[in-house]
Amino acid sequence: MKDEIESRDDRVANLKGMGCSRKRVEDARFTQGKGNYVDDLKLDGMLFGDFVRSPYAHARVVSINTEEALKVPGVLAVLTAADLEPLGLHWMPTLAGDKQMVLADGKVLFQGQEVAFVVAEDRYAAADGIELVEVEYDELPVIVDPFESLKSDVVLREDLVAEDGGLPDGAHGPRKHHNHIFTWEAGDKEPTEQVLAEADVVATETMYYHRTHPCPLETCGCVASMDKVNGKLTLWGTFQAPHAIRTVVSLISGIEEHNIRVISPDIGGGFGNKVGAYPGYVCSVVASIVTGKPVKWIEDRMDNLMTTAFARDYHMTGRISATKEGKITGLHCHVTADHGGFDACADPTKFPAGFMNICTGSYDIPTAYLEVDGVYTNKAPGGVSYRCSFRVTEAVYFIERMIEVLAIELNMDAAELRRINFIKKEQFPYTAALGWEYDSGDYHTAWDKALKTVDYDGLRAEQAQRVEDFKAGKTRKLMGIGLSFFTEIVGAGPVKNCDILGLGMFDSCEIRIHPTGSAIARLGTISQGQGHATTFAQILASEIGLPADSITIEEGDTDTAPYGLGTYGSRSTPVAGAATAMAGRKIRAKAQMIAAYLLEVHDNDVEFDVDRFVVKGAPERFKTMKDIAFAAYNQAIPGIEPGLEAVSYYDPPNMTYPFGAYVCVMDIDVDTGVPEIRRFYALDDCGTRINPMIIEGQVHGGLTEALAVALGQEIAYDDMGNVKTGTLMDFFLPTAWEVPNYETDFTVTPSPHHPIGAKGVGESPHVGGVPCFSNAVQDAFRPFGNRHTNMPHDHWRIWQTANKLGLHD
Amino acid sequence: MIPAAFEYYRPSDMAGVIALLEEHGDDARVMAGGHSLIPMMKLRMADVPHLIDLQGLSGLSDITVDTDSIRIGALVTQTDIIRHEGLAAVAPILRETALQIADPQVRNMGTVGGNVANGDPGNDMPGLMQCLNASFTLVGPDGERDVAARAFYEAAYMTAREDDEVLTTVSIPLPEGGYAYEKQKRKIGDYATAAAAVQITKTGEICAAASIAMTNLSDTPVFSEAASMALVGTSIDGTALSAAVSAMLGDIDPTEDNRGPVAFKNHVAGVILRRAIERAWSRA
Structure with a gap:
């Protein structure tokens, strides 16, 4: 019999389960124009x-x-x-x-x-x-500036003002002004002020994370x-x-x-827009x-x-305090959030500023306070999470800029400042000052690997030489080293604190095994290009021992798929992926009983082995999952219902916290403002890796959207509220020409609470990439006195930075 | 992004084209590759009740290289320019420029005739043709006439071409010496933030002749005679470069847009011109 001569390795390979760079089953139709949009x-x-x-x-x-x-x-x-x-x-x-x-x-x-x-x-x-x-x-009168809006007599939303002129509470509590939407707080205000007042060093910075748009191709x-x-x-x-x-x-x-x-x-792509x-x-x-x-x-x-649905538009002011040695003691963040004419942000209902309270980042910051004011203006509504979990790009950009500014204040290397302040491996699970419990992490290992791979010290030496050459008139190009270390918070989320309009943010999977040993699984999520039909089949293959190629994944039809909250915020793998594994385990549990019956042994005397159940101690006696599937439908087994199906609704106990370490090396033409990305290194830790090829593709895509946002992509308005960037001539979508070669790398720190230890990866590269590109631009000008300039770093704004620093004189 | 209704014509000879133009006046427009006109119609910024497609005409798709001049038919595409080895041998600046226009898909459709005739200040070929001192052949009800590229552009989308005339041929005297088309743009597919076309010859180590034109820095392409003259008789040293840049800046008149404010554009125009001259000089 063929099964008997197949080695265990062959049987594992035949499944194309987790860890396999299985080719995307979707691509045959997408690359031939046979998609069905x-x-x-x-x-x-x-x-x-x-x-x-x-x-x-x-x-x-x-x-x-x-x-x-x-x-x-x-x-x-x-x-x-x-x-x-x-x-x-x-x-x-x-x-x-x-x-x-x-x-x-x-x-x-x-x-x-x-x-x-x-x-x-x-x-x-x-x-x-x-x-x-x-x-x-x-x-x-038109108002396009949220600060002006909060001072203006012009009422944008008469429907939200009472007849006597009073201001009824909004969905998130009291409102301060007729154009004000909400104030949302996290952390401790007074203790944070005290820490800042008593600190050795405080760095303050104001930054604007500009309005942009997810711009899916479809x-x-x-x-x-x-x-x-x-x-x-x-x-x-x-x-x-x-x-x-x-x-x-x-x-x-x-x-x-x-x-x-x-x-x-x-x-054809969503990125939050849909x-x-x-x-x-x-x-x-x-x-x-x-x-x-x-x-x-x-x-x-x-x-x-x-x-439809813009992203970002956050005006952020930060204060960060530290000891002289660089140990961070406190963080204060205030956000004025421009929501446009209606508050149509897509966030879990209890989080009007999303997970902005992850803004303490990857650092052990004992005391912190965040306050967000939402404001109406005459701009389009939206405020979605463009390739990120809810407002996490804003949070990570904020902290990764504050770290750089603090490094300047301390006259310290920014890589070293990060290292001093990382949450240590042994501190996980770690409860941050703003409330989240980080499930797992090993930041020092990732950081050291990244810096070693790019030869960080060598790069700094080269940069110092470049500055000397520039000052001596030998070159007109500066060199920037962009660093970023990010922690995402994805997989929304536990129903106890995550719902959208009262709908709990669990997700689901339903599996039907067919008699001949193939299967269909339906999920409450919906792929927009992430490759769910490929990866979810891999999770199941490993769980139930049928080849991924024999498993159809179906999503998106509410008459057939089980209820779920969909795909955004990197939640598919953390939530629906978990449901898939759990449903698979239910299949396996029933299969075990069937196998035992067929092998005429007690249930506990058989064990699962790749694609079969074997009698313990007698591996030559086995029933494959294919055999079991046939028996499930065609053999009357006492005490066991016919059929082999399962459904699982998964309410995650916690969010997952993927992280990563990125380094960008950039050369900047001071005279034209043109940046050239020489190198981009991205180390991602998304926990257990299901399909390395798909992960790499996701990282490339996320980094490319990060490059876009950092270097030019914006929705800009003039004073009359006219959109100045309403076509792809002016709205920057990078092509292969503008995109560098990316080097990808990884460490693996599985999530302790997720059934397969996976954390989600689709959005990480965008979250970590934006500050990395931005920091590279800012770092190039640091030796000449630059502290912070706002994105997008398009040619003229880079030129303007150089000009203001006197580099054209 | 849906155009208003229009009548579509595809005449097979020039007489048919002219007859339609005479009949419909400024309600009619001719189209070569359509990559400028169609988007404007889709945005309903151009109202063209009668659209005359020139692709049915023969004899407008040839590139002819003679001993003293080049003739390019109006329907020659940017891709044709890039692929034509004979042209690249005698006038490499054409290929260098065409490669910096839009992307391969657009270049497969976009034509030289459409590019120069449309009068869009963002187009690259008009400035190049001014640098090369090309002339355009216009055919109308009264026959043919030639207009110099340097005299063709009046304002944005306003040219010396009459409504009932068709631009059929671009004629270029064989260029001599070194060349460069230097363009700064935000991304592939973009118009220039600033671009410079430079053709330069030398006698010994001295500049004998120079021609400089700038793109997208005014409402028309700008042939800067003053900048060209600032180089002649010099060794293209720092003083000459600065004089040329300064003269060029006197001739351009950029406006602020999403590419940046005027001060930035002037500065980049200077940098781009300097680089173009240096590159052209190194090839002279």
């Missing part, structure tokens, strides 16, 4: 809807005349707020506990806001109809199809959280949840109910950049 969907009689959008950032809507638009051949209807009001759908709840206009209800609050929805037989007629909708606006969109015969609504869309969308649609539309089927087909609920979804559903036909809505690139 929402805009590929074509249904009989399908209509197309699109928006009339506001050209103004703040204006009263005096009147809307749809007469001429309705004369365009093919235009069937033009919906306005007045049409949605009787249904109670002219406003919708946001994920942050605020509400947002679906269509302009008397005024507009940002450029590009949805004013009317034109429904037509095709997208060409819709575009022509949009041109002919006449909207009369009465312009209002924009947002949906197809809504209301079947009036059976009363069922099917909604296909670019949803990162299809189940949550189903629940939200049910809650706001009143359609019972069993009559709603939400399907996320292939998704977490929220958008007016396009609501209008498509309404239009389908009204017309009885399927209605498609797809954003174009400008719609996407200008209106």
